[in-house]
Amino acid sequence: MLTIDAEAYRSPWRTVHPAVKGVLFGGLLVCALALPAWPGAALAGAVALAFGLGPARVPPRKLLRTGLGPLAFIATGAAALLVSVGGPDGPIAWDPQGAARAAELTGRASAAVVCQLLFAFTTPLADLLPRLSRAGLPPALVEVVALIYRMLFVALDTARRVGAAQAGRLGYANRRNRVRSLGALGAALFVRSYDRAARLQRGLECRGYTGALTVLVDDIPLRASALAAAAVPAVLVAAAALTLGAWT
Amino acid sequence: MHIAEGFLPPAQAAAWTAAAAPFVVHGVHSLTRAVRADPEAKLLLGASGAFCFVLSALKIPSVTGSSSHPTGVGLGAVLFRPPVMAALGTVTLLFQALLLAHGGLTTLGANVFSMAVVGPWVGYAAYRSVRALASRLPEQTSLGAGVFAAAFAASLSTYTVTSLQLALAFPDAAGGVAGAFVKFATVFSITQIPLSVVEGLVTVVIVRLLSTVGREQLLRLGVLRGGTAAGAVDGPGADASDETAGPHEPTSGPTSEPTSDGEAKA
Numbered sequence: 001m002l003t004i005d006a007e008a009y010r011s012p013w014r015t016v017h018p019a020v021k022g023v024l025f026g027g028l029l030v031c032a033l034a035l036p037a038w039p040g041a042a043l044a045g046a047v048a049l050a051f052g053l054g055p056a057r058v059p060p061r062k063l064l065r066t067g068l069g070p071l072a073f074i075a076t077g078a079a080a081l082l083v084s085v086g087g088p089d090g091p092i093a094w095d096p097q098g099a100a101r102a103a104e105l106t107g108r109a110s111a112a113v114v115c116q117l118l119f120a121f122t123t124p125l126a127d128l129l130p131r132l133s134r135a136g137l138p139p140a141l142v143e144v145v146a147l148i149y150r151m152l153f154v155a156l157d158t159a160r161r162v163g164a165a166q167a168g169r170l171g172y173a174n175r176r177n178r179v180r181s182l183g184a185l186g187a188a189l190f191v192r193s194y195d196r197a198a199r200l201q202r203g204l205e206c207r208g209y210t211g212a213l214t215v216l217v218d219d220i221p222l223r224a225s226a227l228a229a230a231a232v233p234a235v236l237v238a239a240a241a242l243t244l245g246a247w248t
Numbered sequence: 249m250h251i252a253e254g255f256l257p258p259a260q261a262a263a264w265t266a267a268a269a270p271f272v273v274h275g276v277h278s279l280t281r282a283v284r285a286d287p288e289a290k291l292l293l294g295a296s297g298a299f300c301f302v303l304s305a306l307k308i309p310s311v312t313g314s315s316s317h318p319t320g321v322g323l324g325a326v327l328f329r330p331p332v333m334a335a336l337g338t339v340t341l342l343f344q345a346l347l348l349a350h351g352g353l354t355t356l357g358a359n360v361f362s363m364a365v366v367g368p369w370v371g372y373a374a375y376r377s378v379r380a381l382a383s384r385l386p387e388q389t390s391l392g393a394g395v396f397a398a399a400f401a402a403s404l405s406t407y408t409v410t411s412l413q414l415a416l417a418f419p420d421a422a423g424g425v426a427g428a429f430v431k432f433a434t435v436f437s438i439t440q441i442p443l444s445v446v447e448g449l450v451t452v453v454i455v456r457l458l459s460t461v462g463r464e465q466l467l468r469l470g471v472l473r474g475g476t477a478a479g480a481v482d483g484p485g486a487d488a489s490d491e492t493a494g495p496h497e498p499t500s501g502p503t504s505e506p507t508s509d510g511e512a513k514a
Contacts, residue, residue, distance in 0.1 A: 002347050002348065004346070004347050004348070004349065005347055029253075029254070029353075029354070032254060033254055033257075033258050033354065034258060066348075066349045067349060069348075069349055069350060070250075070252035070253065070349055070350075070351075070352075071252075073249075073250070073251070073252045073255075074252050074255060076435055076436070077252075077255060077414060077432070077435075079435065080414075080418075080428075080431040080432050080435045081418055083431065084420050084421045084422040084423060084427065085420055085422065085423045085427040085430055085431055086420070086422055086423035086426075086427045086430075087421070087422025087423065088422070089422075093422070095420075095421050095422075097421060098421075101418070105255070105418070108254055109252055109253065109254040109255045110254075111254065112252075112253040112254020112255075112352065112354070113252055113253045113254060113349070113352070115253075116253040116254075116345070116349070116352055116353055117349055120345075120346045120347070120349070125343070125346055125347065128346075138276060138280055140279065140280040140283045140284070140290070141276050141279065141280065141335070143283075143290060144279065144283070144290060144293050144294055144297065144339070145297075145339050147290065147291060147293070147294025147295075147297070147298075148293075148294050148297030148298050148301065148336075148339055148340075148343070149343070150294070151294050151295055151297075151298035152297075152298040152301045152302060152343070154298075155295075155298040155299060155301070155302045156302050156305065158302075159302050159305075159306065178308075179446065179449045179450055179453060180453055182306065182308055182450045182453070183449075183450045183451075183452070183453020183454045183456075183457060184453065184457060185306070186303060186306075186323075186450065186451075186453075186454035187453070187454045187455075187457035187458050187461065187462065189299060189302060189303070190299055190454070190458060190462060190465070191458070191461055191462045191465070193295040193296070193298060193299045194292065194295055194462070194465050196295065197291040197292050197294060197295035198291075198292075200291055201288055201291045204291075211287050211290070
């Protein structure tokens with residue numbers, strides 16, 4: 001399984017309605033984006049982390065490892081702000097305001113990534129997808145989305161096994177082999193995915209498939225008080241950031 | 249190349265979402281129509297979406313020693329056509345954001361615009377033009393050239409659009425948007441340009457293998473000339489032309505070897 005999904009299933013917050021978690025982390029995400037980066041984004045990130053590592057018990061090491069990808073992108077992108085090009089000081093020059101802009105962008109985006117990751121780490125997609133059709137999306141699309149979600153783990157597993165078999169035969173020993181092996185992996189994956197879909201179709205038809213795949217969704221009651229409570233941290237962060245901003 | 253969550257200012261993120269929306273709505277519409285016309289298409293679309301996701305989760309080696317993820321949009325556009333790819337690509341990007349932390353939710357619109365709209369259309373245009381130009385050549389050669397062009401152009405255009413999106417969000421103090429574009433394009437070119445070439449090569453291998461082992465599916469999708477040129481989910485009509493188109497290609501031979509290489513249950 002994928003780290004994020006596996007952790008989401010294990011999360012003590014799995015029993016919390018996705019909308020409540022959405023309001024909590026979404027509200028903090030909006031704070032990180034809309035408030036001044038200092039102290040707004042820093043506060044939003046810190047509060048989100050406190051909730052995530054505290055009551056939601058998200059494993060910090062896994063959170064960090066998953067966050068490394070987006071953080072690398074943020075660092076690379078922010079590094080480009082340090083210099084300016086085509087100015088009077090030559091083709092490439094140090095931008096005096098660059099460091100401040102880069103720091104602001106890094107802080108804001110890192111806080112936003114933390115909020116997004118913590119939502120993903122506490123909410124399995126399987127709890128989220130069936131609720132999409134209630135949000136007004138066409139049922140055919142929601143079903144295709146749900147099918148993609150169900151099939152992708154089998155496909156990922158196939159890719160992993162094929163990759164291991166290829167590596168065992170020195171399929172990744174040099175560059176030429178790597179390209180060949182990856183191509184073979186892609187082709188095998190395509191053929192098997194289609195074959196599996198056809199077999200699934202036949203199996204479902206034998207069980208009276210009429211086009212609707214009904215699954216049981218855990219019925220989590222959504223209370224207005226819980227929603228309101230989830231919005232409180234974001235409101236407090238916004239108030240604190242604006243007061244601190246007015247002081248400085 | 250996914251723009252991370254929170255990297256774009258909210259107004260720009262909203263603007264890119266609005267720009268991508270019509271294409272995605274059109275894609276969802278054609279997907280819904282396909283499912284209504286042929287209920288079997290639903291499972292095939294599910295399989296196609298899962299395939300796109302896994303393809304983009306693979307790590308491919310870059311010349312500079314780092315490894316990166318292919319976009320897979322060029323192959324997707326050739327196999328499933330750009331409108332369907334707009335819908336499948338959006339779903340794939342949403343899953344990548346929530347399951348792999350590649351890309352964000354507020355930046356989903358911007359990522360959809362570069363990877364599920366511009367990439368597939370540019371890739372598909374490159375594919376059609378190369379196929380038209382190379383129509384006199386043997387099918388394998390023209391298919392290989394077309395597919396390489398599609399994957400290369402799609403990957404490269406995705407990277408260009410992303411650099412442009414970043415440049416519009418963070419214009420350079422001295423050089424403006426153009427200067428910022430040069431900066432971002434240079435910073436990311438280290439991984440993205442070699443990646444586009446490698447992705448093109450890998451895609452050629454995939455399609456060459458598929459034209460022998462997955463011939464039926466390619467005919468059904470209208471990628472091979474033997475089949476009808478209709479949409480991604482053309483039903484039994486495409487299958488019927490299978491027999492007439494059969495003998496051009498060897499059904500076994502050296503090219504099918506790597507597939508048995510990939511057998512998991514050996």
